[in-house]
Amino acid sequence: xxxxxxxxxxxxxxxxxxxxxxxxxxxxxxxxxxxxxxxxxxxxxxxxxxxxxxxxxxxxxxxxxxxxxxxxxxxxxxxxxxxxxxxxxxxxxxxxxxxxxxxxxxxxxxxxxxxxxxxxxxxxxxxxxxxxxxxxxxxxxxxxxxxxxxxxxxxxxxxxxxxxxxxxxxxxxxxxxxxxxxxxxxxxxxxxxxxxxxxxxxxxxxxxxxxxxxxxxxxxxxxxxxxxxxxxxxxxxxxxxxxxxxxxxxxxxxxxxxxxxxxxxxxxxxxxxxxxxxxxxxxxxxxxxxxxxxxxxxxxxxxxxxxxxxxxxxxxxxxxxxxx
Amino acid sequence: xxxxxxxxxxxxxxxxxxxxxxxxxxxxxxxxxxxxxxxxxxxxxxxxxxxxxxxxxxxxxxxxxxxxxxxxxxxxxxxxxxxxxxxxxxxxxxxxxxxxxxxxxxxxxxxxxxxxxxxxxxxxxxxxxxxxxxxxxxxxxxxxxxxxxxxxxxxxxxxxxxxxxxxxxxxxxxxxxxxxxxxxxxxxxxxxxxxxxxxxxxxxxxxxxxxxxxxxxxxxxxxxxxxxxxxxxxxxxxxxxxxxxxx
Numbered sequence: 315x316x317x318x319x320x321x322x323x324x325x326x327x328x329x330x331x332x333x334x335x336x337x338x339x340x341x342x343x344x345x346x347x348x349x350x351x352x353x354x355x356x357x358x359x360x361x362x363x364x365x366x367x368x369x370x371x372x373x374x375x376x377x378x379x380x381x382x383x384x385x386x387x388x389x390x391x392x393x394x395x396x397x398x399x400x401x402x403x404x405x406x407x408x409x410x411x412x413x414x415x416x417x418x419x420x421x422x423x424x425x426x427x428x429x430x431x432x433x434x435x436x437x438x439x440x441x442x443x444x445x446x447x448x449x450x451x452x453x454x455x456x457x458x459x460x461x462x463x464x465x466x467x468x469x470x471x472x473x474x475x476x477x478x479x480x481x482x483x484x485x486x487x488x489x490x491x492x493x494x495x496x497x498x499x500x501x502x503x504x505x506x507x508x509x510x511x512x513x514x515x516x517x518x519x520x521x522x523x524x525x526x527x528x529x530x531x532x533x534x535x536x537x538x539x540x541x542x543x544x545x546x547x548x549x550x551x552x553x554x555x556x557x558x559x560x561x562x563x564x565x566x567x568x569x570x571x572x573x574x575x576x577x578x579x580x581x582x583x584x585x586x587x588x589x590x591x592x593x594x595x596x597x598x599x600x601x602x603x604x605x606x607x608x609x610x611x612x613x614x615x616x617x618x619x620x621x622x623x624x625x626x627x628x629x630x631x632x633x634x635x636x637x638x
Numbered sequence: 639x640x641x642x643x644x645x646x647x648x649x650x651x652x653x654x655x656x657x658x659x660x661x662x663x664x665x666x667x668x669x670x671x672x673x674x675x676x677x678x679x680x681x682x683x684x685x686x687x688x689x690x691x692x693x694x695x696x697x698x699x700x701x702x703x704x705x706x707x708x709x710x711x712x713x714x715x716x717x718x719x720x721x722x723x724x725x726x727x728x729x730x731x732x733x734x735x736x737x738x739x740x741x742x743x744x745x746x747x748x749x750x751x752x753x754x755x756x757x758x759x760x761x762x763x764x765x766x767x768x769x770x771x772x773x774x775x776x777x778x779x780x781x782x783x784x785x786x787x788x789x790x791x792x793x794x795x796x797x798x799x800x801x802x803x804x805x806x807x808x809x810x811x812x813x814x815x816x817x818x819x820x821x822x823x824x825x826x827x828x829x830x831x832x833x834x835x836x837x838x839x840x841x842x843x844x845x846x847x848x849x850x851x852x853x854x855x856x857x858x859x860x861x862x863x864x865x866x867x868x869x870x871x872x873x874x875x876x877x878x879x880x881x882x883x884x885x
Contacts, residue, residue, distance in 0.1 A: 324798055385796050387766065387776050412795045416778040419766030423732065428848030431731075431761040449854065451757050453655040457853040461846070498775040499792075499805045506799040518885070542885065560781075560816060561795075566651065566757065567675055567815050575884040585652050589757070592857075596884040598874070599863070609863045614877055618868030627871045634875045634885070 317343040318403035320394060321352045321366060321374075322413055326359060329515060330476070331409050333369045337477040338469050339407045340370025341436045346405070351375060353397045355382050355390060360485055367483030369476065375401070375486045382492065384504065387416040389496035395424050396490050403464070410468040411514065418468050427464035434473040451566055451589035470593065471514060472572040513562060516545025518575040521564060521591075523549035525580020525601065525620055529557035534624045535579065541631045547571065549581045565590035580620045583608025600624070639785070639807070641684050642742055644752040644764060645698045645713045645721075646674030647706040651757060657854040664758070664854070671705070673712050676753025678821035680813035683783050684751065685717040685822055692785055695719050697745065701728045701737050707837060714832035715824035721835065726842035729850075731759075735767030736845035742772060748807040749790075754779045754814040759851075765812035775809045781816030 319339035321332040336352055343350040349372040354363070356377070363374040377393050394417060398406055406421065408414030410432050422429040434455065435446045442459045448470055449456040513519060520539045526532065532546075539546045546562055553563040564571050566586040572593035579600045581587060588611050591597070599612035600623050609615050616623050649655075649669045656665040673681070681696070688694040698713035698721040700706050710721040724737045742750055750769075755762035762778070769776035781800065782793035792803045795814065805811075824832070866874045878884045 322797060385801060387769075387778065391770075411797055412779060413797060415762045416766060416776070419731070419735075419763040420770040420776070422763070422848070423735070423767050423770035426848075429731065429761075429763055430849065431759075431763055444852070446855075447759075449759050449851075450649075450655045451651075451760060453857070454657075455855045455857065456759070456851045457855075459850045459852050460848065461850065462848050496775075499777055499803050499809060501801055502791075502804050503802040504796070504799060505802065512798060554819075563815065567679070575878065575882075589651070596878070596882045598878070609865075611860065612863045613860070613882065614874055615863045615865050616868050616871070616874060617865060623868050623871060626868075627874065630871045630875045631885075633872075634879065638879075 315346065315348040315404045316351045316401045317346070317348060317405040317407065318398050318401060319350060319352045319371070319407045320414065320417070321354050322409065323354050323356055323358050326357060326362060328362065328365065331411070331471055331515070332366070333476045334471070334474055335407055335409055335469055336366050336369040336371050338436065338474040340477070340479060342405055343370070345437065345440055349373070351401050351403065353377065353394060355393060363485050364483050367481045368478055370479040370481050371483055372481055373484045373486060375488050377488050377490050379490050379492060381497070382490070384501035385413060386497055386499065386501070387420055388498070389492050391417050391420040391424065392492055392496055393490035395421055397488060398425065406464070406466045408466070408468045410470045414468045418466050422466045425464045425466070426462060427466045428460035428462040429466040430458045430460060431468045432470050433467045434470050436474070448593065452592040453589070470572060472574070472593070507561065511545040513545050513547045513564060513569055513571055516573055518542050518544035518577070519547050519571060519573045520544045520577045520579070521547040521549070521581060522552065522579040523581030524551045532558070534628060538577070538624065538628050538631065541628060541635060549587050578608055578612070579624060581608060582606045583611060639692065639694045639749070640745065640747040641694060641696050642738070642745065642747040642750045643681055643684060643696060643698050643713070643718065644677065644738055644750065645700045645710060646677050646753060646756045647671050647700055647702050647709040648674045648757050651675065655856065661854045662852065671709055673709055674753045674756050675821070676755065676813050679818045680751045680753055681713060681716055681718060682818035682820070682822040683813065686818060687785055697722060697747070699724065699738055699741055701726055701734045701842070703727060710837060711832050712824060714835045714837070715828040716822050717828060719835065721837040723837065723839050724842050725839050729847045731761050731763035732767055732848045733845045735764045736771055737842050738764065739768050739771035740843050741840065742768070750810045752810070752812045754812045762812070765810050769810035772810070775805065777803060777805065777809065777811045779814030780811050781814050783811065783813070783817055
């Protein structure tokens with residue numbers, strides 16, 4: 315038996331979220347008395363793979379198939395299923411991100427496994443296997459029992475801490491058998507986001523809404539993001555108006571985020587927006603309207619005009635960073 | 639083209655979430671049910687394509703008890719051609735996906751469209767599971783869906799960017815943001831016509847429950863927001879550093 319963790323690499327490198335997944339998988343392996351095995355698809359240098367051992371993985375499997383260069387839910391599912399079977403995996407873990415959400419349901423059906431999507435904690439019990447997950451767009455949580463022998467979990471980002479645990483790690487190359495039909499949906503082009511920090515990766519998000527009044531007023535928001543090393547996001551009306559790109563929209567129909575710090579500027583806090591951000595650890599709200607619903611969800615707030623508050627706050631952040 | 643669109647029957651976004659029976663069941667008292675927001679986008683896109691001249695027959699499908707028929711009628715009022723209700727409590731995602739896969743097989747559809755996720759359990763599982771039950775390719779969270787003859791152009795978010803794809807029928811797709819811009823609102827004519835459209839009820843096939851929700855929790859109440867004076871923003875920086883340890 316083993317816990318298999320799909321660690322996605324980006325041009326041969328792992329992100330912080332992969333270490334979070336390995337830490338989570340290692341915790342489950344410890345609970346079960348089994349071992350954590352990481353699997354990645356594509357060419358990753360051995361030294362980079364061995365870094366996964368710092369978080370408890372005993373083995374890293376590198377799937378080397380040229381035809382897996384482009385993402386395909388069907389082909390990737392086939393490859394991971396083969397690695398899972400080779401390692402007798404009984405728990406298989408993915409990030410609750412686009413690729414994890416595409417592969418995990420397919421794999422669950424193939425392996426006759428129950429799936430818990432959007433888990434936020436390690437299992438509270440192994441028998442019955444019980445995992446807590448987000449529900450009702452963050453307005454609640456649910457304990458889910460998995461009845462099958464094999465369990466598949468997608469872990470919500472930022473919901474499990476990274477635990478360093480130096481482990482000897484073995485590295486294995488693997489060639490999967492992929493049928494031709496697995497690429498019935500043909501990738502034509504991959505468009506990479508510009509070098510900016512993606513909203514789902516950012517530890518800190520500076521987010522702004524219609525209160526900013528015009529697309530031209532985002533300079534001070536960009537400046538704050540720059541000072542804090544943060545990502546930028548926005549509310550739905552802002553992306554619908556074309557003031558900011560759609561990939562920055564966070565909320566129920568945009569992206570669901572859970573940064574350590576979410577700074578909401580000029581956003582009133584409609585239910586749909588809160589559904590996308592209420593997993594954030596700390597929320598700061600800056601708004602002229604003291605009755606804005608966001609103040610109920612926020613930890614800290616300033617009732618004031620963004621055009622006066624944000625420049626002053628930028629200076630204060632700058633001073634803090636210079637002095638620390 | 640025959641499209642099968644899965645319609646989620648979910649509590650209105652603004653609903654207050656409460657539970658009953660020792661927190662095992664969702665409290666439906668005073669809850670208004672709606673078509674899931676992503677399914678609204680998905681259906682809207684199909685209707686836009688149809689209006690633009692694509693030959694398309696749209697069947698709305700839902701797994702649920704008789705209460706969900708009102709939600710299916712909303713989908714018909716938006717413009718779906720017919721509806722099928724699979725007469726069963728939707729116990730888990732695998733159960734729902736299996737039922738829809740069976741309907742697909744019988745109806746000789748070309749495409750299954752779902753929303754990216756439901757807004758109750760936020761699973762996002764049915765599209766991938768339906769595809770696997772049917773052995774079809776799938777595209778998750780598509781932000782574009784354009785038909786050109788017998789080909790479909792799609793875009794799908796991937797980590798760090800997006801992927802442009804080309805698909806041939808049949809396949810399964812879930813709709814994310816961008817699939818359509820604004821969901822269509824049923825007009826009076828649509829509502830009147832919906833009453834006359836076919837709503838077929840079919841019985842479910844066997845499928846074991848792989849998972850079971852045993853308890854719900856509400857998040858712990860947040861302490862009241864600490865307000866800082868706009869004239870003393872340094873205090874906010876101090877709190878974020880010393881108290882919240884967020885910077």
